[in-house]
Amino acid sequence: MTIYFYGADEVPYGCFSNFSDHGFDLDGVWWPTSEHYFQAQKFKGTRHADLIRRARTPLRAAELGRDSCKPLRRDWERVKDEVMRRAVGTKFRAHADIRDILLSTGDEEIVEDTTTDHYWGRGRTGNGKNMLGRILVRTRSQLHAELTEALDSDGRRPRR
Numbered sequence: 001m002t003i004y005f006y007g008a009d010e011v012p013y014g015c016f017s018n019f020s021d022h023g024f025d026l027d028g029v030w031w032p033t034s035e036h037y038f039q040a041q042k043f044k045g046t047r048h049a050d051l052i053r054r055a056r057t058p059l060r061a062a063e064l065g066r067d068s069c070k071p072l073r074r075d076w077e078r079v080k081d082e083v084m085r086r087a088v089g090t091k092f093r094a095h096a097d098i099r100d101i102l103l104s105t106g107d108e109e110i111v112e113d114t115t116t117d118h119y120w121g122r123g124r125t126g127n128g129k130n131m132l133g134r135i136l137v138r139t140r141s142q143l144h145a146e147l148t149e150a151l152d153s154d155g156r157r158p159r160r
Contacts (some may be wrong), residue, residue: 002081004113008058008122015098016110016136018087019058024094026086033058034087039065041083042072081131084120089139093145102140103147110136 005013008020015022018035031037035058038047047071053114055061074140110133114121118128 002109002111006113012101014099014113015095016132018132019062019092020098022091022095022098024087024090024091029053031087033061033082036061037087038080038084041079042076043070044073052097081135084132085135085138088135089142092139092143099143102136103143105140109133110140 003013005016007026008014008017010017014020018038019033021033023030023032024030024037026037031040031053032055036053036055037124039061043049043052048064048067052061052064057063074117092102110132112121112132117123118125118134120128120130122128122130122133137138
């Protein structure tokens with residue numbers, strides 16, 4: 001059964017959204033949401049990136065990150081998937097409750113159910129790249145491997 005998610009307030013899978021209220025420390029900085037981190041990385045090292053980090057909501061961070069008057073970093077298209085992988089991985093490693101939700105999905109496909117984003121979600125036709133869903137699946141596999149390795153190394157359940 002495919003797992004669809006979109007809104008941060010959806011139970012139980014809203015935590016898969018980049019708008020979910022699950023902050024984390026990455027690169028020595030506190031990020032209120034993975035959306036804040038992702039959008040700010042488009043302008044890494046600029047005042048605009050800090051403005052995005054300090055945005056009051058993930059929606060505002062997204063609006064600031066999509067400001068077409070501000071030039072994106074030159075390598076953005078090359079690095080954006082890795083930026084998202086880092087944000088998602090860090091978020092789920094920082095919060096045991098949502099890590100457990102992600103792991104509970106087993107081997108199911110995960111799809112960001114948005115008709116407006118063909119790259120990160122399923123897109124209008126349903127044939128989008130679903131990169132966020134794919135990153136969640138990859139993160140789930142990595143977390144599972146890390147937990148299995150921790151169990152194998154000391155023979156008991158890892159601490160949380």
